[in-house]
Amino acid sequence: MIIGGNEDRTDNKDVLQKFVELAGGLDSPIIVTTAASTVPEDVWEMYRIAFDALGATDVTHVRIDSRADADDDMLALKLAQARGIFMTGGDQKRLMAFIGGTKMDRAMRMAYLENGACIAGTSAGASGMCTHMLAEGKADLAPEKGAVRLGAGLGYVTRVIIDQHFSQRHRLNRLLSVIAQSPFLLGAGIDEDTALIVKDNAIEVAGTGGVTVVDCRNAVTTIADIARGEVPQMQDVRLHLLPSGSRFTSPAAGGALADFIQYLTDRT
Amino acid sequence: MIIGGNEDRTDNKDVLQKFVELAGGLDSPIIVTTAASTVPEDVWEMYRIAFDALGATDVTHVRIDSRADADDDMLALKLAQARGIFMTGGDQKRLMAFIGGTKMDRAMRMAYLENGACIAGTSAGASGMCTHMLAEGKADLAPEKGAVRLGAGLGYVTRVIIDQHFSQRHRLNRLLSVIAQSPFLLGAGIDEDTALIVKDNAIEVAGTGGVTVVDCRNAVTTIADIARGEVPQMQDVRLHLLPSGSRFTSPAAGGALADFIQYLTDRT
Known part of the structure; x- marks a missing residue:
């Protein structure tokens, strides 16, 4: 799911709702990663409120501030089990510098190609795909x-x-x-x-x-x-x-x- | 000569210089009509200075504020003898409301199709062509x-x-x-x-x-x-x-x- 940025997060939230559906529904495990962003907590807060309003019950934030953060086995396990992974906006160069080639990268690829999880990226997250x-x-x-x-x-x-x-x-x-x-x-x-x-x-x-x-x-x-x-x-x-x-x-x-x-x- | 508006009038004036050349050179009879504009004298002043700076010696302003202005035999004669006719910007609807179907319109068409004059229009003048x-x-x-x-x-x-x-x-x-x-x-x-x-x-x-x-x-x-x-x-x-x-x-x-x-x- 490749999103052009600035998707509605406060009103009808059509694009985010579609993402929840494609990820398997309201109770599916969903991960939001703000790796592209320099203000990850602000971005996460926005999505937390939006997904909450949509009724999604199992949405987790993955904040990445270094390659070490992305090279973590527990994180990889969590990603491999996710049904939906949402990459927020920010800077696609930052996104790739932190996650490219890491365990997180491999786990996301496996989630997408082998487990059929829905991978969404918006703005920088879209370019990064x-x-x-x-x-x-x-x-x-x-x-x-x-x-x-x-x-x-x-x-x-x-x-x-x-x-x-x-x-x-x-x-x-x-x-x-x-x-x-x-x-x-x-x-x-x-x-x-x-x-x-x-x-x-x-x-x-x-x-x-x-x-x-x-x-x-x-x-x-x-x-x-x-x-x-x-x-x-x-x-x-x-x-x-x-x-x-x-x-x-x-x-x-x-x-x-x-x-x-x-x-x-x-x-x- | 169909010009996209805002052609340089103060610096290199390349587009206007090209128009003067296509009209036959510095001593050719050139007419500038501001029929599309609601501020015809201001627009003419700008072009007067620009053509003067290029060295054009025979440039005349034709201001049109009504269909009667455009339905004039003397004007038609002048247009038929011009080697270059330049239509300025403004509003193409105003341009056509005043000159469409008039003696001026017919004279310009004759100048273009039969006498080989260069007809230029910029912005509204371009659309109007x-x-x-x-x-x-x-x-x-x-x-x-x-x-x-x-x-x-x-x-x-x-x-x-x-x-x-x-x-x-x-x-x-x-x-x-x-x-x-x-x-x-x-x-x-x-x-x-x-x-x-x-x-x-x-x-x-x-x-x-x-x-x-x-x-x-x-x-x-x-x-x-x-x-x-x-x-x-x-x-x-x-x-x-x-x-x-x-x-x-x-x-x-x-x-x-x-x-x-x-x-x-x-x-x-």
């Missing part, structure tokens, strides 16, 4: 070569680069900057208060915004010929705009969306 | 059915809908709103301080920004099935991003860009 993680970067008015730095992420989403707060922060040019450079990957921009739910061979968009899919696989660009900071010419970029309520199953979706579903979950 | 003029509308975070009102424009650009201040005001969703509804038209978003120059069978992008071309001819959308104000699902939107310096000639450009050039100037 990618193998090739959009770490930082800015491209306001046009795509720019080299505008975006990638980092190594958790690898749940293998061939798609996720960006978040997408429409609200006008990040199409930022996402195009990186996809132009790596057109064998697809890009997905998730709006605030919006979740892209990937389950089996299907995707669904929930919440109040939408998901923008960027496909440059057949685009013709000048990215290889220009200098850092220059604006590439780009022809034949394909866009798909999937508002809330969109549902697709592969291979029935066909074409680029079937590829998108496959790219999200590819393990080869 | 289209047959199907983007009159007004707002779609901030996603395309929305019915978000944009069209109006009848001057008809120099027949099958492309122009939007201006494009990247600066984040208008991709606004342009997609109207192109989703009328996918037989192409869309072109022009950035500020940027000109799309259409001449013979060629286009060129000048200035500091770029031009975004939106092509929904093969897109699959739900626009016909949703209510006003709802967000369409859109698959297979094609985008082309043409930064300053881009040049294409039809039919050499091939594919969608050759079509774009043809759509800009189609007279059939």
Whole structure:
């Protein structure tokens, strides 16, 4: 469950409610980790109140302030038993610096891939799910070569680069900057208060915004010929705009969306 | 010459200099019309200083405050003899309400189509060049059915809908709103301080920004099935991003860009 940040936590809480359902319901063991955040207690307090209001009964906070915190056997055991793991926002570089390659990382991966737990990430937590993680970067008015730095992420989403707060922060040019450079990957921009739910061979968009899919696989660009900071010419970029309520199953979706579903979950 | 607004008027003035060249040089007769503006004298003063600084010697202001002003034989004669006509910004609805169908309109069309004068429009003046003029509308975070009102424009650009201040005001969703509804038209978003120059069978992008071309001819959308104000699902939107310096000639450009050039100037 890939969430674009700023999901409603006080009013209808649709995205969080969906997460609780996907995690198995109100009594399922759920872990909220604030590893990405520099104000973990404040963030946890917000989610504690929200999940409490939804009626979830077994929600635990995992605060991580160092790699040692994440390399803990008891923590790994707890994560392996969770049915839902929620990664909050903050900074995806901090998230990966603390948990990448640790016992926590391996336990979460096992919970997701082997136990079928629901892994959710919002904002930094969403970016961190990618193998090739959009770490930082800015491209306001046009795509720019080299505008975006990638980092190594958790690898749940293998061939798609996720960006978040997408429409609200006008990040199409930022996402195009990186996809132009790596057109064998697809890009997905998730709006605030919006979740892209990937389950089996299907995707669904929930919440109040939408998901923008960027496909440059057949685009013709000048990215290889220009200098850092220059604006590439780009022809034949394909866009798909999937508002809330969109549902697709592969291979029935066909074409680029079937590829998108496959790219999200590819393990080869 | 279709300009996205806010072209430099005090520093390098590249776009205005290009206009003077396309109009035939420093001693060519040039007319600046402020018909779109509610503060015509202020706008004229700005352009008077800019063209003066560029060394243009024969620049005249045409202020239009009513249809009667625009239905004047002497004015029509002056316009028919101009080598360059520059339409300033303001409100494209005001522009068309005053000059649409008048002697001024016919004289400008003749100057453009028969005498080969350079017609430039910036901001409202750019929108007004289209047959199907983007009159007004707002779609901030996603395309929305019915978000944009069209109006009848001057008809120099027949099958492309122009939007201006494009990247600066984040208008991709606004342009997609109207192109989703009328996918037989192409869309072109022009950035500020940027000109799309259409001449013979060629286009060129000048200035500091770029031009975004939106092509929904093969897109699959739900626009016909949703209510006003709802967000369409859109698959297979094609985008082309043409930064300053881009040049294409039809039919050499091939594919969608050759079509774009043809759509800009189609007279059939």
